[in-house]
Amino acid sequence: MSGRDVSDASQDSWIEGRWRICLSVIVVAALVLRIGAAGWVEHRVEENGTRFLIEGDANGYWHLAEAIANGDDYSIHQPPRRVLRVPGFPLLLAAVIRVFGSSLWAARVVLAGAGAGCCWLTYLLGSQLSNRRTGLIAAAFVAIHPFHVGMSVLILSETWFTFWMLASLVALARLIGTCGEKNKDSTASSFESSPAQATFPMILRATLAGALLACAVLIRPGFILWLVPVVAAIVWFVRSSLFVRALYALTLVCAFGLTMLPWVIRNHNVTHHWVMTSLWSGPSLYDGLNPNADGTSDMTFFDKENVLATMSEYDMNAHYQQKAIDFVKDNPGRTLQLAALKAARFLQPAPSTPPTTWALWVLCTFFYALFFGLCVRSVWNYHVDIRGVLICVGPFLLFLVVHMVFVGSLRYRLPTEFPLAIVAAAGLQGGLRKR
Numbered sequence: 001m002s003g004r005d006v007s008d009a010s011q012d013s014w015i016e017g018r019w020r021i022c023l024s025v026i027v028v029a030a031l032v033l034r035i036g037a038a039g040w041v042e043h044r045v046e047e048n049g050t051r052f053l054i055e056g057d058a059n060g061y062w063h064l065a066e067a068i069a070n071g072d073d074y075s076i077h078q079p080p081r082r083v084l085r086v087p088g089f090p091l092l093l094a095a096v097i098r099v100f101g102s103s104l105w106a107a108r109v110v111l112a113g114a115g116a117g118c119c120w121l122t123y124l125l126g127s128q129l130s131n132r133r134t135g136l137i138a139a140a141f142v143a144i145h146p147f148h149v150g151m152s153v154l155i156l157s158e159t160w161f162t163f164w165m166l167a168s169l170v171a172l173a174r175l176i177g178t179c180g181e182k183n184k185d186s187t188a189s190s191f192e193s194s195p196a197q198a199t200f201p202m203i204l205r206a207t208l209a210g211a212l213l214a215c216a217v218l219i220r221p222g223f224i225l226w227l228v229p230v231v232a233a234i235v236w237f238v239r240s241s242l243f244v245r246a247l248y249a250l251t252l253v254c255a256f257g258l259t260m261l262p263w264v265i266r267n268h269n270v271t272h273h274w275v276m277t278s279l280w281s282g283p284s285l286y287d288g289l290n291p292n293a294d295g296t297s298d299m300t301f302f303d304k305e306n307v308l309a310t311m312s313e314y315d316m317n318a319h320y321q322q323k324a325i326d327f328v329k330d331n332p333g334r335t336l337q338l339a340a341l342k343a344a345r346f347l348q349p350a351p352s353t354p355p356t357t358w359a360l361w362v363l364c365t366f367f368y369a370l371f372f373g374l375c376v377r378s379v380w381n382y383h384v385d386i387r388g389v390l391i392c393v394g395p396f397l398l399f400l401v402v403h404m405v406f407v408g409s410l411r412y413r414l415p416t417e418f419p420l421a422i423v424a425a426a427g428l429q430g431g432l433r434k435r
Contacts, residue, residue, distance in 0.1 A: 019132050023123055026136065030119040030143035034112035038153040042105055051104065058155035060085065065093030066102065074266075079308050082270045083279040087263060088164070088219030089157040108153040114163045115152030118418055119143045121166035126422040128173045129388045137425035142418050151414055161219040162415040168212035169391050169419060172230060175205040175248070176237040176387060199244065206234070206248045210255030217256075218263060220415075221277035222402045226395065227256060233390055273314045282320035288342065288406045289324040291331075295341035297407045342408030346400055351410055371424050378427030388426075392419040 052058035075082040100106035126135030234249045267275040349364035396416035
């Protein structure tokens with residue numbers, strides 16, 4: 001090896017170490033901030049005399065987790081509802097309970113670790129789709145953003161879902177072929193597709209992508225709709241014969257189905273119907289599409305009507321689905337108005353409930369105008385190509401449409417901001433490079 005080769009190898013090693021140090025600082029900062037937020041939340045709930053900051057959903061998740069940890073029936077309420085929630089998030093909480101007991105503090109710390117892991121996965125996705133600098137900028141953004149820090153430690157499924165969603169997006173990016181390693185240290189984005197070099201490694205990637213997607217769906221059922229654009233992306237973007245592309249797509253779908261299969265079989269055993277996700281989509285749909293709907297969630301109708309006294313859980317779900325469909329048929333104009341209200345709530349810059357102040361609203365509005373402006377600039381100026389747009393913007397658009405049908409809330413947007421941060425980071429780099 002020549003002196004120049006030794007010098008180049010030494011420089012490459014130094015650069016590699018620099019990237020690792022930067023990423024480590026970001027991930028550690030994300031973890032520290034989230035553990036601090038966990039302590040703040042614990043203090044607040046003690047002051048309020050409650051167990052959870054957001055009682056409704058958190059109570060349900062914790063009850064199901066205790067049922068799993070104790071080996072009891074996976075059900076909640078009376079009469080028992082056995083397919084109310086998919087098991088992905090309760091399984092995590094059950095593992096915490098088995099190891100640490102019924103410690104909410106331990107659960108918050110574990111979720112803080114998952115939140116820091118989301119920042120690391122954001123870096124991996126940004127590096128795969130663009131370059132390391134883009135990944136670091138995006139990871140730094142989600143690491144310190146107050147909404148993401150605070151949401152990470154609540155006993156809600158958003159953080160755990162975000163972790164698996166990002167993992168599935170990283171696997172998808174590697175499957176369809178994006179930026180090569182030769183561009184990872186440059187500031188310019190490059191999305192050159194690499195042809196499939198070997199069928200077996202690509203089949204393994206397709207298997208992993210399908211399994212990770214199923215894990216995300218077992219936490220947030222609405223993400224099952226993402227399977228359609230994923231399959232389309234494989235067929236369209238993978239550079240190989242049509243037969244091989246179809247093989248990869250079929251492999252992904254089979255891996256997805258096999259991962260979901262234990263839950264589907266369990267649902268059939270308890271309901272005598274094949275249920276892919278849960279039996280709560282009907283009431284949730286009617287929550288957003290009923291004569292009294294205003295875009296927010298108000299499930300009081302469920303307790304008032306008490307249809308479970310005369311129906312099975314499966315029939316109850318179908319009953320409310322049909323009521324929602326009938327409302328849409330009879331009130332198309334109001335349905336469109338509600339869709340606009342839900343979109344506004346999904347896109348709102350700050351929570352609409354107290355203690356939100358006007359100053360906070362102005363600050364958040366300015367920040368999100370800049371954030372989404374960078375996203376638009378990035379797409380418009382081709383800092384990301386169509387594959388990057390699909391992977392980073394697709395989940396945001398999917399959830400926007402879903403919550404224009406169900407109910408809208410800023411809470412449901414937050415997971416999609418992690419991949420969006422990569423697009424914004426690419427737009428920021430493009431602007432700075434131009435100046």
